Amino acid sequence: MPEAAPRLLAFAGSLRQGSxxxxxxxxxxxxxxxxxxxxxxxxxxxxxxxIYDGDIESEGMPDAVRALQALMARHDGLLISTPEYNGSMPALVKNTLDWISRPTEEGRSGVGLFQDKVAGIVSASPGPLGGLRSLLVLRDALSKLGLLVVPQQVAVGQAADKLPDYGILNDDRLRAGVHNVAAAVVRHARGTQSNGATA
Ligand SMILES: Cc1cc2nc3c(=O)[nH]c(=O)nc-3n(C[C@H](O)[C@H](O)[C@H](O)COP(=O)(O)O)c2cc1C
Incomplete structure (x- = not known):
């Protein structure tokens, strides 16, 4: 039987247009x-x-949380590109993960939606370190949620020069590095699928 393609959910941890x-x-x-x-x-x-508020949750879970939980449930892993804010990940990224981790509509653990799935992380910043410190914090948070974060990661510094448009990275070494992250995630996601099939 042909192997099913791994399904990956991807997002950038920034809201701004020119991110x-x-x-x-x-x-x-x-x-x-x-x-x-x-x-x-x-x-x-x-x-x-x-911002996560237990009172809002008690009054009724926001529709966006249910939509994100449904997306997480039907994907095998995550791809995230995160900015660095003051040496850490932006509140947007942490807040999104925190809301998804809350109990699902069926009363199951939201953290369970992440369990044993795979993640690949990269960052970009106009600064010289490319947001590297945010990757350390994000890696830790994702691991805590039960995701296997592949060891490969890339921080793109001087982003204004290197990332002129969507999907364009003007640096051969960094582009190969980002593609290595992607390849590792796909490889591990396939492994997770086949482990699940034989369990
Ligand atoms: C509150 C705040 C804190 C920031 N702290 C850092 C930082 O610690 N390191 C860094 O490299 N850039 C920092 N920056 C600059 C961001 O890297 C820059 O705004 C970047 O463009 C954000 O990512 P985006 O282009 O995807 O929106 C900070 C920006 C903001 C708004």
Whole structure:
């Protein structure tokens, strides 16, 4: 039987129109598609969420949370390109993960939606380190949620020069690095699928 293509959910951790991370997530998504994955690239702007508040949750879960949980449930892994804010990941990224981790409509664990799935992470910044510190924090948060974060990662510095448009990364070494991240995620996602099939 032919192997099913791994399904990956991709987003940039920035809302702004000209986001370098939105440009970079297209490079990562293209790499994963070239490796045989089906990639759903979403805009977090289309899933507007308040800062997590238990009272809002008690009054009724925001529709965007249910939509994101449904997306997470039907994908095998995550691709994220994150900015760095003051040496860490932006609140947008953490807040999105926190809301998804809340109990599902069926009363199941939201954290369970991430369990044993795979993630690939990259970052972009106008600064020289490319947002590297945000990757350390994001890796830790995703691991805590039960995702296997592939060891390959890329931080693109001087992003204004290197990322002139969506999906264009003007640096051969960095582009190969991003494609390595994508390839590792696809490889591990296929492994997870076959482990699940034989379990
Ligand atoms: C609140 C704030 C804090 C920032 N802190 C950092 C930082 O620690 N390191 C860094 O490289 N860039 C930092 N920046 C600059 C961002 O890298 C830059 O705004 C980048 O363009 C954001 O990503 P985006 O283009 O995908 O929106 C910060 C920007 C903001 C708004």
């Amino acid at each position: 370098y991370n939105r440009r970079l997530i297209h490079v990562l998504a293209d790499g994963a598609r070239a490796g045989g994955a089906e990639v759903t690239l979403i805009e977090l702007r289309d899933y507007p969420l308040p």
